Amino acid sequence: MSGQKTKAVYLKEYPAGMPADGDFVVKEMDVPSPGAGEMLCRTVWMSVDPYMRGRMRPDVKSYIPPFSLDAPLEGGAVSEVIESNIDGYATGDYVVDFTGGWKEYYLSKGERSQKVDPNLAPLSAYLGVLGMPGLTAWAGVTQILEPKEGETLFVSGAAGAVGSLVCQLGKIKGCRVIGSAGSKEKCDWLEKEAGVDVALNYKDYKNAGELTKALAAAAPKGVNCYFENVGGMHLEAALNCSALGGRMALCGMIAVYNNKEPEPGPSNLINMVGRGVMARGFIVSEYMDKAMEFAMEVAPLLAQGKIKFQESVYEGLDKAPEAFIGLFKGENMGKAVIRVGPDRL
Ligand SMILES: NC(=O)c1ccc[n+]([C@@H]2O[C@H](COP(=O)([O-])OP(=O)(O)OC[C@H]3O[C@@H](n4cnc5c(N)ncnc54)[C@H](OP(=O)(O)O)[C@@H]3O)[C@@H](O)[C@H]2O)c1
Numbered sequence: 001m002s003g004q005k006t007k008a009v010y011l012k013e014y015p016a017g018m019p020a021d022g023d024f025v026v027k028e029m030d031v032p033s034p035g036a037g038e039m040l041c042r043t044v045w046m047s048v049d050p051y052m053r054g055r056m057r058p059d060v061k062s063y064i065p066p067f068s069l070d071a072p073l074e075g076g077a078v079s080e081v082i083e084s085n086i087d088g089y090a091t092g093d094y095v096v097d098f099t100g101g102w103k104e105y106y107l108s109k110g111e112r113s114q115k116v117d118p119n120l121a122p123l124s125a126y127l128g129v130l131g132m133p134g135l136t137a138w139a140g141v142t143q144i145l146e147p148k149e150g151e152t153l154f155v156s157g158a159a160g161a162v163g164s165l166v167c168q169l170g171k172i173k174g175c176r177v178i179g180s181a182g183s184k185e186k187c188d189w190l191e192k193e194a195g196v197d198v199a200l201n202y203k204d205y206k207n208a209g210e211l212t213k214a215l216a217a218a219a220p221k222g223v224n225c226y227f228e229n230v231g232g233m234h235l236e237a238a239l240n241c242s243a244l245g246g247r248m249a250l251c252g253m254i255a256v257y258n259n260k261e262p263e264p265g266p267s268n269l270i271n272m273v274g275r276g277v278m279a280r281g282f283i284v285s286e287y288m289d290k291a292m293e294f295a296m297e298v299a300p301l302l303a304q305g306k307i308k309f310q311e312s313v314y315e316g317l318d319k320a321p322e323a324f325i326g327l328f329k330g331e332n333m334g335k336a337v338i339r340v341g342p343d344r345l
Contacts, residue, residue: 001031001040001082001105008072008103009320014056018258018328023056024321027072031105038107039086041079043340044094046101046317047127048324049075049161053257063283075101076132078116078123079108080344086110094118096126104317104340121302123343128335129309130299132284133161137227138294139287140249141169144280145225149174152219154238156202157229159186159310161335162251164194165298166227168307171195175225178218180211180234182330189333193308208236208266215241222246231255236266239277248279258328310334 005028012025034040051064052075058066067073077100081093086109089095095113100106116126128134140162147153153170157163158179167190170177177196181187187199198218205211215223215237222243228235231253238248256263271277287294301307312332314323316339323336 001033004031005029006031006103006105007317008106009317010072011056011067011069013069014058014066015053015258017260019053019056019321019325021321021325026318032107034083034085034107036085038109039084039089040082040105041095041097041100041108042082042105042345043077043079043100043103043317044343045078045124045127046320046338046340047076047131048101048320048327048336048338049132050252050254050257050327052324053328063285072106073102074099076127077101077340078126079106089113089115094123096131102317102320118343120299124311124313124335124337124339125302125309127337128161128311129165129302129307130295133335134165134298135287135291135294136251136284137162137165138169138298139284139290140227140251140282141166141173142297143287143290144249144282145227145247147173147175147225150176151224152176152178152221152243153225153227154215154219154223154241155179155196155227155229156234156238157181157252157254158190158196158199159333160229161309163227163229164190164309164334165307167194167196170225172301172306176219178215178223180230186330186333189310202230202234205233208233208240211237212240225249227251229254232263236268239266239268239271242271242275242277244275246275246277248277250279250281254328312336314338316340 015023055067079100097113153175159181178198179190179196180200180202190196190199223241226238226248228250232255310333
């Protein structure tokens with residue numbers, strides 16, 4: 001493919017507060033040639049995920065290094081192998097990896113690539129329900145919360161990539177499930193398609209007190225399990241409504257990712273003491289060794305139609321910044337994915 005041009009997205013500058021289109025720039029370059037021990041991959045689908053915002057803060061120490069301004073951004077992708085100098089990878093194979101996002105072509109050493117079967121599920125599902133967000137949801141539910149039949153599970157960010165699977169796993173395990181999301185359309189989907197018992201549109205509530213009242217009405221026996229995706233008033237309401245021996249899986253707090261200054265913590269942490277609440281934060285990479293167990297449980301449920309998922313599809317690499325910004329404005333239904341190129345050329 002020598003001489004052929006390709007595109008990749010760079011950060012022009014680190015965003016201050018809410019990311020904006022002008023923080024990103026699309027650059028053109030030559031398609032690279034694979035050397036020994038490398039393969040050339042073509043990105044078919046790429047993912048935008050909230051954790052990427054954390055990589056846009058060079059001043060904050062994190063579990064993952066910040067993005068450089070001098071290299072293309074990276075992220076989860078499903079890609080087609082175009083040319084391979086690596087044993088075990090052949091032209092036409094599909095792989096998932098964590099670097100191929102934000103670019104059309106890239107070189108890979110295959111170290112963190114995993115082959116995927118295009119006949120088992122739509123390729124984009126490997127970035128959502130069968131991918132990193134799916135494993136996150138499954139790990140938080142099965143390894144941390146361990147909900148029991150008849151218990152009440154509250155899920156914030158309930159209509160998103162992670163939250164929507166959490167809700168449905170909770171229903172399969174026999175829980176009363178209450179989900180919170182930011183629009184009527186999302187709440188309708190949660191109740192009518194995902195089977196949650198009560199969906200709360202958090203935008204109807206001005207503060208933690210109002211959300212607490214609505215949650216308490218929906219959870220008359222208290223909240224046994226809370227899956228935290230949002231933070232802020234959701235955490236405060238969950239603490240107010242926690243049952244004795246409540247468990248919390250702290251997965252993310254998207255409501256604070258664009259804050260310029262740290263926000264004061266919830267004022268009602270004392271509830272954890274009297275009610276014996278256990279809270280456990282986690283990062284999905286902790287559970288990579290459970291990926292097969294996750295796939296064996298969730299893939300059949302998906303194939304049987306017992307688990308549903310939604311995607312917001314953006315067309316073309318140029319739309320990636322818009323899709324990413326949309327994560328923080330609630331613009332996506334379910335998993336946000338970008339179709340960078342066709343499944344096959
Ligand atoms: N710990 C881990 O390893 C791990 C892995 C994956 C994801 N996560 C975390 O899990 C959470 C969900 O991730 P996801 O990939 O499933 O994203 P997502 O839910 O598909 O997309 C983000 C959603 O968050 C909601 N949101 C954005 N700003 C908000 C705000 N200020 N207040 C309330 N809701 C807001 C929006 O939905 P609404 O319309 O409902 O507002 C938006 O659609 C994030 O916190 C993410 O960082 C953690």
